[in-house]
Amino acid sequence: MTVDLKSLALPGVQRLQPYQGGKPVEELERELGIHGAIKLASNENPLGLSLMARAAIEASLVDGARYPDGNGFYLKQKLAEKLSVSTDQLTLGNGSNDVLELMARGFLGSEHNAIFSEHAFVIYQLAITAQNAEAVVVPALNWGHDLNAMAAAVDDKTRLMFIANPNNPTGTWVALDVIESLMKRVPETVLVVVDEAYFEYVDMPEYGSALSLLTQYPNLVITRTFSKAYGLASLRVGYAISHPDVADVINRVRQPFNINSMALAAAVAVLDDQDYLSRSVDLNRQGYEQLTSGFNQMKLDFIPSVGNFISVHIPGDIQALYQALLQSGVIVRPIGVYGMPNHLRVSIGLPDENQRFLDVLEQLLLKQEAT
Numbered sequence: 001m002t003v004d005l006k007s008l009a010l011p012g013v014q015r016l017q018p019y020q021g022g023k024p025v026e027e028l029e030r031e032l033g034i035h036g037a038i039k040l041a042s043n044e045n046p047l048g049l050s051l052m053a054r055a056a057i058e059a060s061l062v063d064g065a066r067y068p069d070g071n072g073f074y075l076k077q078k079l080a081e082k083l084s085v086s087t088d089q090l091t092l093g094n095g096s097n098d099v100l101e102l103m104a105r106g107f108l109g110s111e112h113n114a115i116f117s118e119h120a121f122v123i124y125q126l127a128i129t130a131q132n133a134e135a136v137v138v139p140a141l142n143w144g145h146d147l148n149a150m151a152a153a154v155d156d157k158t159r160l161m162f163i164a165n166p167n168n169p170t171g172t173w174v175a176l177d178v179i180e181s182l183m184k185r186v187p188e189t190v191l192v193v194v195d196e197a198y199f200e201y202v203d204m205p206e207y208g209s210a211l212s213l214l215t216q217y218p219n220l221v222i223t224r225t226f227s228k229a230y231g232l233a234s235l236r237v238g239y240a241i242s243h244p245d246v247a248d249v250i251n252r253v254r255q256p257f258n259i260n261s262m263a264l265a266a267a268v269a270v271l272d273d274q275d276y277l278s279r280s281v282d283l284n285r286q287g288y289e290q291l292t293s294g295f296n297q298m299k300l301d302f303i304p305s306v307g308n309f310i311s312v313h314i315p316g317d318i319q320a321l322y323q324a325l326l327q328s329g330v331i332v333r334p335i336g337v338y339g340m341p342n343h344l345r346v347s348i349g350l351p352d353e354n355q356r357f358l359d360v361l362e363q364l365l366l367k368q369e370a371t
């Protein structure tokens with residue numbers, strides 16, 4: 001073959017590094033020939049699937065040979081009611097990653113740029129670069145987003161700004177009034193996407209959803225997901241709330257059946273499972289206490305987090321530690337790709353999972369010290 005087929009790809013696509021997810025439990029067990037591994041690597045819900053969601057999925061299988069409702073009528077109706085918006089303000093996605101990408105697809109070309117923060121969720125970079133647009137990365141402030149600097153970075157080419165609130169993997173957050181100040185400064189031609197994937201976990205008086213600013217600032221877009229506090233990560237459902245005109249644009253570029261019937265049914269059902277949501281949030285709060293008091297005892301620095309994960313600073317060889325944790329059947333996440341080569345991100349699990357991680361970590365660090 002004389003042609004380098006990769007050289008035929010779009011320039012942005014040639015520069016992309018494929019997204020590396022957390023290692024699946026099954027893969028680690030297969031590789032090591034072990035059982036009982038635990039995964040605290042992808043910010044999944046440790047409670048497992050809601051029983052109400054499970055029953056709804058089973059019931060939806062009756063129509064499994066048919067295409068799903070491409071407009072997601074029941075889910076949109078339910079969300080519209082819950083959020084006090086109209087259904088034409090909603091766009092459903094195959095996970096909220098899908099809606100984030102659709103925003104880039106609908107609004108970015110090679111003549112544009114899009115702004116996000118250092119250490120922000122890595123999907124923004126991928127979505128922007130795939131469009132051949134320029135990614136403008138604004139330095140973080142104390143690991144968090146510097147919204148003043150982000151507003152100052154806007155120029156004539158800027159079409160999008162991504163704000164993760166809370167951010168993954170840092171767990172940092174911004175107050176609602178800080179978002180409002182940003183909206184006052186940013187021109188209406190810049191669409192500001194506030195990614196609220198961990199919204200349900202946050203319990204801070206100054207934190208508020210950007211949704212409350214949407215009528216005032218039509219260039220705001222809020223994204224949410226069912227993957228985290230609602231425990232539907234495998235089913236892939238997320239959504240955007242926006243001005244109807246923005247929703248119209250992104251609905252044009254999405255695949256007509258981007259959410260499958262099981263996912264639609266599960267999402268509708270889990271919205272009624274108040275008990276599941278409150279147990280998720282309670283368990284997360286307890287797990288945060290458990291993990292952070294363990295880190296304090298080991299004198300490890302961590303970044304205070306309002307999400308369902310914590311990034312902890314590791315002294316010494318982090319790759320060796322990550323590998324040793326894997327050997328002990330504990331999967332966490334090194335976050336070098338986020339520009340944080342000295343941190344590990346651990347998702348908050350069940351109490352015994354958190355304890356097992358802490359115990360193994362302590363042993364490994366003692367061993368590291370001794371050598």
Ligand SMILES: *Cc1c(COP(=O)(O)O)cnc(C)c1O
Pocket residue numbers: 043094095096097098121164166167168195197224225226227228233236237238
């Ligand atoms: C997990 C996560 C998402 C959502 O992913 P889904 O595609 O909805 O599963 C979005 N944004 C951030 C910051 C996340 O951490």
